[in-house]
Amino acid sequence: MSETVVKLTDVWKVFGDRADEAMEAIKAEGLTKPEVLERFGCVVGVQAATFEVARGEIFCIMGLSGSGKSTLVRHVNRLIEPTSGTIEILGRDVSAMSASELRNVRATQIGMVFQHMALMPHRSVRDNVAYPLEIRGVPKSKRWAVSDHALELVNLIGYEDRLPKELSGGMQQRVGIARALASDPEILLMDEPFSALDPLIRMQLQDQFKALVAQLKKTTLFITHDLDEAIRIGHRIAIMKDGVIVQIGTAEDIVMNPADDYVREFVQGISKLKLVKAHSIMEPLERYDGPTEGAPRADEEADLDQLIDHAVGSDLPVVITKDGSDIGVVTKPRLLRGIQGGKE
Amino acid sequence: MTDITVTAASDVEVDREQLDASISEFAGSNGAYYAAAFHKIHEAAGAPPLTFNIAAAVLGPVWAAMRGVWGFFWAFLILEMIAWVQIGRGAWGNPGAKFSERAESQLSRSQEFLERAAEATAAGEDPSRFETLAANMAKAAERSQAQADTANAEAITILITGLVLLLAFKLLQGFYANIVYEKQYTRWRISPNTVESGLKQQNLLLGIVLVLVIAPLTIYKFTVASPLEILNTFPEDQFSHLFIANQNETIFTELANWLEARIDAAAVAGQGAFDSITAGVRAILNAMTLALIVTPWPVVMVVICVVAWRSAGPRVAIFTAAALAYVAILGYWEISMETVALVGAAVIICVVIGIPLGIWFGKSKRAYSFAEPVLDLMQTLPAFVYLIPIIAFFGTGNPPGILATIIFGMPPVIRLTALGMRGVPESIKEAANAFGASRFQTLRDVEIPLALPSIMAGVNQTILMCLSMVVIISLIGGGGLGKVILEALQYAAKGPGLLGGFAILFCAMVIDRIVQGAFRRADQD
Numbered sequence: 001m002s003e004t005v006v007k008l009t010d011v012w013k014v015f016g017d018r019a020d021e022a023m024e025a026i027k028a029e030g031l032t033k034p035e036v037l038e039r040f041g042c043v044v045g046v047q048a049a050t051f052e053v054a055r056g057e058i059f060c061i062m063g064l065s066g067s068g069k070s071t072l073v074r075h076v077n078r079l080i081e082p083t084s085g086t087i088e089i090l091g092r093d094v095s096a097m098s099a100s101e102l103r104n105v106r107a108t109q110i111g112m113v114f115q116h117m118a119l120m121p122h123r124s125v126r127d128n129v130a131y132p133l134e135i136r137g138v139p140k141s142k143r144w145a146v147s148d149h150a151l152e153l154v155n156l157i158g159y160e161d162r163l164p165k166e167l168s169g170g171m172q173q174r175v176g177i178a179r180a181l182a183s184d185p186e187i188l189l190m191d192e193p194f195s196a197l198d199p200l201i202r203m204q205l206q207d208q209f210k211a212l213v214a215q216l217k218k219t220t221l222f223i224t225h226d227l228d229e230a231i232r233i234g235h236r237i238a239i240m241k242d243g244v245i246v247q248i249g250t251a252e253d254i255v256m257n258p259a260d261d262y263v264r265e266f267v268q269g270i271s272k273l274k275l276v277k278a279h280s281i282m283e284p285l286e287r288y289d290g291p292t293e294g295a296p297r298a299d300e301e302a303d304l305d306q307l308i309d310h311a312v313g314s315d316l317p318v319v320i321t322k323d324g325s326d327i328g329v330v331t332k333p334r335l336l337r338g339i340q341g342g343k344e
Numbered sequence: 345m346t347d348i349t350v351t352a353a354s355d356v357e358v359d360r361e362q363l364d365a366s367i368s369e370f371a372g373s374n375g376a377y378y379a380a381a382f383h384k385i386h387e388a389a390g391a392p393p394l395t396f397n398i399a400a401a402v403l404g405p406v407w408a409a410m411r412g413v414w415g416f417f418w419a420f421l422i423l424e425m426i427a428w429v430q431i432g433r434g435a436w437g438n439p440g441a442k443f444s445e446r447a448e449s450q451l452s453r454s455q456e457f458l459e460r461a462a463e464a465t466a467a468g469e470d471p472s473r474f475e476t477l478a479a480n481m482a483k484a485a486e487r488s489q490a491q492a493d494t495a496n497a498e499a500i501t502i503l504i505t506g507l508v509l510l511l512a513f514k515l516l517q518g519f520y521a522n523i524v525y526e527k528q529y530t531r532w533r534i535s536p537n538t539v540e541s542g543l544k545q546q547n548l549l550l551g552i553v554l555v556l557v558i559a560p561l562t563i564y565k566f567t568v569a570s571p572l573e574i575l576n577t578f579p580e581d582q583f584s585h586l587f588i589a590n591q592n593e594t595i596f597t598e599l600a601n602w603l604e605a606r607i608d609a610a611a612v613a614g615q616g617a618f619d620s621i622t623a624g625v626r627a628i629l630n631a632m633t634l635a636l637i638v639t640p641w642p643v644v645m646v647v648i649c650v651v652a653w654r655s656a657g658p659r660v661a662i663f664t665a666a667a668l669a670y671v672a673i674l675g676y677w678e679i680s681m682e683t684v685a686l687v688g689a690a691v692i693i694c695v696v697i698g699i700p701l702g703i704w705f706g707k708s709k710r711a712y713s714f715a716e717p718v719l720d721l722m723q724t725l726p727a728f729v730y731l732i733p734i735i736a737f738f739g740t741g742n743p744p745g746i747l748a749t750i751i752f753g754m755p756p757v758i759r760l761t762a763l764g765m766r767g768v769p770e771s772i773k774e775a776a777n778a779f780g781a782s783r784f785q786t787l788r789d790v791e792i793p794l795a796l797p798s799i800m801a802g803v804n805q806t807i808l809m810c811l812s813m814v815v816i817i818s819l820i821g822g823g824g825l826g827k828v829i830l831e832a833l834q835y836a837a838k839g840p841g842l843l844g845g846f847a848i849l850f851c852a853m854v855i856d857r858i859v860q861g862a863f864r865r866a867d868q869d
Contacts (some may be wrong), residue, residue, distance in 0.1 A: 077778055079774060079777060081777055102780075103780040103781075103782060104778075104780065105780075106778060106779060106780035107779055107780030111779075112773055112775070112778040112779070114775055116769075116771050116773040116776070118769070118772045118774065119775075120776075120789070120790060120793070120794075122773060122793045122794065122796075131776070131779060131789070132779040132780065134781055134789075135776075135780050135781050135782075136780070137786055148667070160778075165807075179779075183779075189778075203478070316737075319659035
């Protein structure tokens with residue numbers, strides 16, 4: 001993709017009083033986590049995290065609670081200081097910034113949305129959304145106008161002068177998103193924004209959010225513990241376990257080629273119908289010697305759902321085409337195995 | 345307690361192995377006995393069954409001590425001592441001693457009178473007067489002797505009561521011990537490191553030492569008619585003279601003199617600082633006085649009523665007007681306003697110093713852990729105690745009175761401010777931080793607004809605490825209504841005292857209503 005906006009290089013976070021000592025020992029001796037805990041009483045929160053996020057990309061970080069995903073994302077705006085490694089935003093090293101530079105970057109270039117909304121209960125919805133601008137000293141008329149515009153983006157017109165507690169959970173989180181968008185930041189950090197909402201509202205907000213980000217072209221780091229959500233929203237997904245990024249890839253990559261048993265276990269329950277494309281399960285035409293005459297044809301980008309539609313209308317395998325020419329076939333056994341998740 | 349044999353519930357041994365092992369581990373020695381006893385308790389459906397622990401019955405508190413059942417130890421040590429005191433009183437207490445002594449002296453007096461009668465007869469006088477006296481005295485002696493006999497007869501009853509009590513307590517311990525011990529076992533399973541288990545030598549030793557120190561002395565003191573004087577009062581003089589040669593001095597006088605000298609020295613050394621504090625307090629008080637007393641009284645009254653109306657509604661406003669009328673008609677107006685000025689000045693200083701301190705303590709755990717004992721001290725120390733050094737340092741009058749009020753009134757606002765600060769959700773602070781707020785901005789925009797309800801509760805508490813000091817500060821020359829009460833108290837003037845008391849009550853109620861009304865409105869906003 002295009003320009004890199006967020007870049008993490010070998011970021012470590014060790015919690016504890018003797019974190020620096022522990023870090024040195026890890027670098028020198030390659031200690032494991034239990035050894036670090038035993039020798040230094042320190043907990044390794046994030047271990048050697050390296051990734052890049054391109055402009056306009058939604059990068060999901062998926063992991064169970066305690067896997068270090070929230071810790072990791074807080075390094076991007078330095079709410080947490082890394083023990084080692086570098087974090088760059090638009091080519092600038094975040095750790096090297098002075099306090100005022102950092103505040104400026106936080107106020108102008110990074111918007112953040114929190115799991116528990118974290119709205120200020122004593123301020124109106126409008127003043128909550130305007131708070132990032134208020135910090136920067138934007139005059140009231142300007143910031144109210146900006147705030148109203150942000151609320152319009154999340155369909156909350158008419159609630160500007162309400163207090164947060166008068167709104168439902170889903171609406172409160174939309175206020176949170178509006179607040180993150182208000183300063184028109186380059187980067188959005190979403191810390192499990194929809195986890196506390198009920199499933200229906202969550203689905204609606206996911207769709208709204210995806211559309212909004214696509215329209216506004218924000219670079220997004222999206223944290224979630226829900227793989228379905230990660231697949232729905234993310235362009236790429238990083239799976240974290242015990243502070244380690246186990247695998248980074250597109251949803252299809254992860255579902256079809258899980259890096260280890262942990263990921264495999266995770267993706268088992270995921271429906272492959274919309275994820276798996278024909279080219280990843282087809283048999284090359286050279287290796288297939290059965291009849292193809294009159295067989296249904298589908299593009300290599302067709303997903304399993306479409307392939308099934310083709311397959312039920314004929315006894316023959318589905319022929320996969322690329323730019324109009326046949327390149328392979330998907331037989332019924334392959335199709336069924338593909339639905340199961342690529343078992344051979 | 346070695347040769348205890350109990351028929352165990354033998355048919356459940358097989359699947360109880362693990363439990364048995366655990367009970368044995370808990371009991372240390374005699375595991376088999378306790379395993380069996382606990383089995384019975386564990387198998388009971390309703391009330392725990394009676395199992396008799398001979399060791400507990402015989403050894404009593406000492407058993408409890410070596411098993412680490414300290415609640416049992418203290419309860420039965422006390423009960424057994426009650427029984428032993430009865431036994432002692434019955435056995436050697438000699439309850440009739442007082443009466444027999446009296447009977448003896450009366451007898452000797454009667455003997456005396458008889459001798460005088462004989463002398464009189466020898467001298468040829470009428471002996472009848474002395475004879476009558478002698479006869480009366482002899483009768484009185486007889487009565488005393490009878491009382492002594494009854495008391496001595498009672499001694500047997502007391503002795504038997506004591507023995508019965510002792511037996512009852514022993515039986516109770518025997519039957520109760522395993523039930524208590526099983527409960528301890530259950531707690532031990534949850535936290536094996538903190539709950540005592542097994543037979544510990546040092547526990548046994550501690551138990552024996554405690555019993556030896558407590559029991560003999562106590563029983564001796566309660567049973568002997570005239571125990572040694574040293575057991576009645578602590579021999580502080582003799583103790584002092586072990587260290588101090590001068591017979592006119594004791595540790596008390598030495599310490600008191602030393603403290604007095606230090607305080608005097610400090611008062612002289614810090615004269616400037618203390619004077620400037622006094623001056624500062626006086627300036628605030630003067631401003632309050634100017635507003636409340638120098639301003640024409642109709643203006644002040646109207647303003648107070650309007651404030652009451654605006655902050656707490658019409659009902660409080662009517663009550664306020666009535667209270668002001670009471671105060672004014674009875675001639676307490678000026679002196680009431682002096683009280684309000686005193687309290688107001690104290691509250692202002694408390695709030696101005698207390699809220700920043702509270703914010704600091706709310707943010708820094710370490711600072712709070714240092715401050716907490718000081719705050720406790722400020723609230724628990726009786727006011728009379730710190731009035732003395734205040735007089736030494738600041739003299740008498742209104743400003744020292746305000747300082748005393750501050751000592752008592754400041755802790756609530758500090759505590760509740762700190763509490764409010766700690767109660768601000770981390771996530772909201774983090775959000776402000778994430779949007780680039782500086783520490784000051786976070787404090788101003790997030791922490792203080794969210795802590796405000798708690799801070800206001802603290803201010804209200806402080807106001808009430810300050811009001812309650814009004815009478816006490818009159819002891820060191822503070823003016824206002826407290827002085828009226830103090831004077832009434834000194835002359836036992838019931839009428840003026842009661843009227844003045846009501847005036848204080850009304851002042852307090854008006855202030856409290858207005859402040860609470862204002863806070864409630866602020867809360868709703």
